[in-house]
Structures are given as structure tokens and as C-alpha cells.
Amino acid sequence: MSRRFYPLEERKNFLLVKAAVGSMDNRSKVVKLMIDTGATYTVLPPDLLIELGCDLSSPIRTVNIAAAGGMIKVPIVEVPWFNCLGQRVELFSVIALKLPAAAAVDGLLGMDFLKTQGAIIDVKRARVEIEG
Template sequence: MQLQLKDSLPFVTVTVGYKGEAVQIQNVLVDTGSASTILASDRVAQIGIEPSADDILYTIRGVGGIEVVYLREVDYLKAGEREVAGFEIEVGGMDYGFEINGILGMDFLTAAGAIINLREMRMDFGD
């Protein structure tokens, strides 16, 4: 799949499946420096992913600052043609002052066998 450069950062579109519904989410940063995958709460709310009273809140820290998130297991997370079933995402506000709807972290990249080719600006997947 083609990587889209925005402000010199690689972005992709992903699809999230949850309880029989699916949504495509654009402007998801491919980030090998992030251990986990986080998606914007307003985007995943479109398919019924919302916080519940039972959720445990976690504080995560990164270059972009501090974010409070909750975890949700989705039916699948898909980038390009690679789908990872039963995948756990973090859900947060993603208010970083620029247009970003998620971060595709190392948890997904390794589970999917991602191969990032920066010369050709592509992300493909091994067997």
C-alpha cells in the first residue's frame, strides 16, 4: 500500500471492524516509535466504540504529549490488504494540533508483518 507523506510523516488509511460494523479511518500515522496503536475516539464512535463504566483509563506519554486512553478489542484492524483479527486498540482524543486520526504502532506492524520501504514510500506485508 502507498504511504502518503504529510509534513514529512507517513500516513495510511485503515479499516476497523467492530460488532459487524466497519469504518475507514484516514490520516493514520505509521509510527515505528510507538509501541501501540491508538485511534481517535470520534472516528471509532461511528461504529459503536465508546467508553463504558467498566473501562480502565490509561495514561500514555509520547513526543506529542500525554493522552488518556481506554482499550478495546476490535474484530479486526486492516491496512491495505492485511487484516489482523481480534486486535486490541487504544482509543483517545488524538488532539495534537494537527490532522491525525490515529497512530499505527509496532503492535500492529509486527503482527501484520509490515515491510516499510521509504525509497518507494510503500508499506507491504510479508507472509
């Protein structure tokens, strides 16, 4: 099995990575995501998801998550494709949620993606290893 290493951007105590999200008609947007091992799901902003053709009024399901103001109900929708750390996933489920402006990122890369890709995060070297 070969190993591939992907550099991460360090910002204070956070690790950031770029990803591409695509629509059915092959439009795509590049987003900057914070790696969040405490997040069960990957999070993307609602306006981006709408722009890519996702229907937030008809989510796959909704989940309750803990936010700064308490528990909130958020929609989970499928993006046609999601590409991050050299891995393209078709029909990838994400939470539609706008993060506070102070976060200075578009969204969060959650454990749903990191686990399924077998990601090993090297915090000291600011990189992610993917076996494939």
C-alpha cells in the same frame, strides 16, 4: 513467500495509510493513520470507537502513556476487526485517544500492528512491504 507492497501517502516528513475499522454488525469506517514506529499501540479516536459499538467505560485494560502534558491513563478496547495494508485482524486492541487537530489524521498505526504483520517500511519509496 510472496511479497506485497502497499503505497503510503507522504505528507511533509510523515507517512500515512488508510485503514478500515469494523463493528460487530459489519458497519465500517475508513480512517487515515500516521505510521508511528515510536507508538507501542495503534491509536483511534474515542468518538469513532463509540460509534462502532466499543464500550470505553469497560476497557480491556488501561495504560499510562506519555503525552504532551505528561503521563495520562488511556483505555485499551477491542475493535471487532481492523483492516490495513491488506491484512485483516479480528478483535484488534487499540488505544482510545483523540489526537490534536493539528495532527490532521484520525489516529496512529503503531508497532503492535506493524510487528505482527512483519511490515518493512521503505521510507525512500514511501511504501510498506508485507511478506505473506
